[in-house]
Amino acid sequence: MPYYPYRCLDCKRRFEVFMSYAEYGQRPVTCIHCGSAHVQRRISRVRIARSEESRLDDLSDLDNLEGLEEDPRALGRMMRKMSQEFGEDMGPELNEVIDRLEAGQSPEEIEAALPELAGEESGVGGDDFGGEDL
Numbered sequence: 001m002p003y004y005p006y007r008c009l010d011c012k013r014r015f016e017v018f019m020s021y022a023e024y025g026q027r028p029v030t031c032i033h034c035g036s037a038h039v040q041r042r043i044s045r046v047r048i049a050r051s052e053e054s055r056l057d058d059l060s061d062l063d064n065l066e067g068l069e070e071d072p073r074a075l076g077r078m079m080r081k082m083s084q085e086f087g088e089d090m091g092p093e094l095n096e097v098i099d100r101l102e103a104g105q106s107p108e109e110i111e112a113a114l115p116e117l118a119g120e121e122s123g124v125g126g127d128d129f130g131g132e133d134l
């Protein structure tokens with residue numbers, strides 16, 4: 001069951017309400033701290049919040065990632081679906097990750113095969129280039 005983040009306008013505290021999509025909008029929400037009905041829904045996913053609330057509902061299962069790590073294909077499908085839903089350019093590296101996930105590789109194997117994904121600590125170039133030619 002998804003949860004919805006709220007903020008109480010009276011006591012200013014934040015809380016979350018668990019309810020189904022059928023209940024959402026039907027059930028009155030009150031502050032769990034002070035009981036006030038003067039609450040406001042918080043938008044937690046700012047980047048994708050635009051006007052896609054209804055589409056986000058379809059992706060509700062993204063909140064439930066348990067088990068996906070044992071199922072690379074499902075993870076790959078989910079990532080592909082996300083990139084298609086949001087129409088964002090996720091880059092060739094991520095597309096390769098998705099391809100490998102869908103081929104059944106584990107995240108660990110993929111990290112080993114694509115070390116540049118593991119971290120960006122090496123930055124650009126490094127000391128090998130010298131840089132003090134003159």
Ligand SMILES: [Zn+2]
Pocket residue numbers: 008009010011012013031032033034035036
């Ligand atoms: Zn309150």
